[in-house]
Amino acid sequence: MIYKNALFLLVIILAFPLFGADYYIDDxxxxxxxxxxxVEGFSTSSQGIWSNPAxxxxxxxxxxxxxxxxxxxxxxxxxxxxxxFKLKSFKIGVGYYDVRSSDIEKNSLDDSGEAIxxxxxxxxxxxxKIAIQKPMKEWGSVGAAxxxxxxxxxxxxxxxxxxxxxxxxxIPIKKRIETISISTTFKNIIxxxxxxxNGSSEKIPSSLVLSGSVHFLQEFEAYIQRxxxxxxxxxxxxxxxxxxxxIPGRAMSFSLGRNTYFNQNDASEIHSVFSTGVGLHLxxxxxxxxxQNDPNSYSEKQFYYTSVINF
Amino acid sequence: xxxxxLFLVLFMTISVTAKPLIIESSQFQAGSEHTSSSISEQHSxxxxxxxxxxxxxxxxxxxxLGFDVEDEDILETYFISEEPDLLVQESLxxxxxxxxxxxxxxxxxxxxxxxxxxxxxxVSILIYNRRxxxxxxxxxxxxxxxxxxxxxxxxPIDTAxxxxxxxxxxxxxxxxxxxxxxxxIQP
Numbered sequence: 001m002i003y004k005n006a007l008f009l010l011v012i013i014l015a016f017p018l019f020g021a022d023y024y025i026d027d028x029x030x031x032x033x034x035x036x037x038x039v040e041g042f043s044t045s046s047q048g049i050w051s052n053p054a055x056x057x058x059x060x061x062x063x064x065x066x067x068x069x070x071x072x073x074x075x076x077x078x079x080x081x082x083x084x085f086k087l088k089s090f091k092i093g094v095g096y097y098d099v100r101s102s103d104i105e106k107n108s109l110d111d112s113g114e115a116i117x118x119x120x121x122x123x124x125x126x127x128x129k130i131a132i133q134k135p136m137k138e139w140g141s142v143g144a145a146x147x148x149x150x151x152x153x154x155x156x157x158x159x160x161x162x163x164x165x166x167x168x169x170x171i172p173i174k175k176r177i178e179t180i181s182i183s184t185t186f187k188n189i190i191x192x193x194x195x196x197x198n199g200s201s202e203k204i205p206s207s208l209v210l211s212g213s214v215h216f217l218q219e220f221e222a223y224i225q226r227x228x229x230x231x232x233x234x235x236x237x238x239x240x241x242x243x244x245x246x247i248p249g250r251a252m253s254f255s256l257g258r259n260t261y262f263n264q265n266d267a268s269e270i271h272s273v274f275s276t277g278v279g280l281h282l283x284x285x286x287x288x289x290x291x292q293n294d295p296n297s298y299s300e301k302q303f304y305y306t307s308v309i310n311f
Numbered sequence: 312x313x314x315x316x317l318f319l320v321l322f323m324t325i326s327v328t329a330k331p332l333i334i335e336s337s338q339f340q341a342g343s344e345h346t347s348s349s350i351s352e353q354h355s356x357x358x359x360x361x362x363x364x365x366x367x368x369x370x371x372x373x374x375x376l377g378f379d380v381e382d383e384d385i386l387e388t389y390f391i392s393e394e395p396d397l398l399v400q401e402s403l404x405x406x407x408x409x410x411x412x413x414x415x416x417x418x419x420x421x422x423x424x425x426x427x428x429x430x431x432x433x434v435s436i437l438i439y440n441r442r443x444x445x446x447x448x449x450x451x452x453x454x455x456x457x458x459x460x461x462x463x464x465x466x467p468i469d470t471a472x473x474x475x476x477x478x479x480x481x482x483x484x485x486x487x488x489x490x491x492x493x494x495x496i497q498p
Contacts (some may be wrong), residue, residue: 024477026442071443072480075493080329099441101478104493107412114463115412115425123478123495156497200498202476235434264440265447266475298443298480 004304023194023202024264025127029067029080029097031306035277035290036239037257039223041168041183041198041211045286045308046084049093049131051209052166053143056133059084060133072298074220076101084131093131093145100124106154123153131164141168149194149204160194162187162204176216183211206230211237219243223257227270233267235260241277253279255290273283284311339469404429409483411468411494418476418496426483426490430461437482446479470496 029050032043040051046063048055063084077100084093091223102122110116131145143166151158166185173180188206195201211225225237239257243250255277277290286308294300346386406427408487416422424436434451451458451466458466468474483490 022477024440036418072439072493075441075480076441076443076478101441101493104478104495105410105414106493107410107414109412113465115408115410115423117410152498153495156415158498194498196498198497200418261444263446264444264477271443271444294444296445298439298445302443 001206022206025205026078026099031067031277031288031290031304032279032286034292034304035257035275035279035288036223036241036255037225037237037275038259038273039211039213039225039237039239039257040209041166041185041225042181042213042221042223044304045310046082046093046095047080047306047308048097049082049084049129049145050080050097052168052183052211053093053131053133053145053164054141054166054168054185055183056084056093056131056143057135057141057168059091059093060310063308063310065306067306069302069304071302075193082232090132090134093129095127095129095131097127098124099126121154123151125149125151139170139172141170142166147188151194151196156197158194158196158202160202160204162191162192163190165189165267177214178218179213179215181213181215183209183213185209213232219245225259229262229267233262233270235262235270239275243279243281249282251281253277253281255279256271285309320381331460349443350432404432404485405483409481409490409492411481411492415495415497416468416470416494418474418498419471422468422470422481422494422496424458424468424481425463425465427463428459428485432459432485434459435484436466437484439480441478441480441481443480447473 022215030043030047032045032047033040033051041048041055043051043055044058045065046056046059047065047067062085063083067080069078070076080095080097082093082095083092084091088296100122103120104123105117106119106121107115107117128148128150129145130310131143133141133143135141142193143178145164145166147162147164149158149160149162151175164185164187166183168181168183170179170181172178177269186206186208188204191203191206193201193203196247207227208228209227211223211224214222216222219242223239223241227235229235237257239255241253241255243253257275259275260270260272263271271294273292273294275290275292277288280287288306288308290304291305292302294302339378367482406429409424409426411422412425413422428434431453433453435446436449436451449466453459457464474496476496478493478495480491480493
């Protein structure tokens with residue numbers, strides 16, 4: 001059965017249409033995942049809907065999450081809010097992701113050809129997501145997420161839709177290695193685009209993300225990921241998390257990771273990023289802090305925060 | 312296990328507290344006009360720490376914040392009488408603002424990095440996306456046109472092939488002076 005599924009997956013990968021992708025989507029939404037190499041698919045909260053909707057299987061009943069990050073001296077603010085809850089035989093998740101920047105100069109050239117500032121404006125781009133997850137026996141989970149993209153800037157608005165499909169397969173072993181899990185997500189599986197009020201459009205990028213995790217020695221989890229961005233590049237991520245038993249209630253976790261990303265305008269230019277994370281787990285409350293070191297960025301040291309309530 | 316957790320905590324502490332390799336924020340805030348009424352900009356004009364110190368002491372004597380026009384005049388006199396050559400030389404590096412125009416610009420149309428140089432200078436322009444990831448770095452040698460000559464400079468941006476739509480941040484670096492602006496390329 002597993003071999004048939006693997007073959008089916010391979011056929012889909014090979015048959016997947018290649019097309020250009022221009023709409024810029026940040027691939028970082030969750031401090032928990034960032035801290036372990038941005039490996040997706042194994043979140044334990046509603047924040048998982050940004051990476052793999054099937055990961056909602058890890059949520060017990062209700063989960064509410066907040067994420068925050070700032071870039072360019074707080075000139076660009078990233079926030080997202082998620083919630084998920086359990087119904088009879090499936091789980092529902094919703095999320096809102098927002099990027100904002102203000103005081104952008106509206107400039108033009110005067111008669112002498114010199115730049116002048118006419119006014120200033122703000123822009124925002126957002127993603128609204130609704131996801132559904134259904135367990136498949138004890139070992140599997142599938143999920144789907146519908147995304148609505150929205151852009152608002154100077155005299156221009158845009159909107160578009162995308163569909164993500166995800167699956168997670170967990171194989172219990174119960175020796176020193178307790179569980180092996182495999183996560184697969186097709187992002188924007190049906191090629192879509194964002195349409196703008198000036199008549200132009202941009203294709204929404206598609207990607208296939210394959211991730212694996214191995215839970216071993218009761219306290220450790222190792223992660224590996226390969227993502228294929230069609231007509232762009234192949235990216236990777238590895239990570240390790242450690243949740244020690246000697247801390248009462250196993251209230252803390254620590255992680256390390258490394259992942260790659262490509263230049264927004266030149267996919268052949270790949271950069272590596274190292275990250276570490278720490279998590280606090282207390283009575284259903286989770287706080288995740290992640291730190292990334294990226295020498296290719298304006299701020300080499302980057303910080304991310306996610307707060308989650310699970311109950 | 313305990314040793315491993317201690318190692319992880321130690322590693323994270325060192326990683327987070329290590330000194331960043333970023334350009335000092337004062338450089339990004341550097342003003343170029345010596346007539347600026349802001350004390351913080353005056354500090355930046357003077358550049359290094361050695362010249363910063365006497366300015367702070369002097370300005371404290373006048374009341375560091377909220378000085379009146381008369382005090383400001385005295386400060387100006389102080390600068391010029393103390394280090395006139397330095398002041399004149401630095402104020403001629405980049406005169407006025409650094410802008411991108413037109414902005415927002417529709418993808419495929421040409422926009423320009425606009426600035427005025429006091430004299431021929433080596434110039435570098437760094438462009439970052441909204442996540443702060445470096446997209447492009449341009450170096451323009453002194454005397455090269457456009458970009459490195461004295462006078463008003465308009466360095467073209469090829470929005471058709473070099474950039475996808477989005478918000479970008481540009482930094483102009485000339486002889487240690489850094490100016491910043493942001494611009495948008497629309498689809």
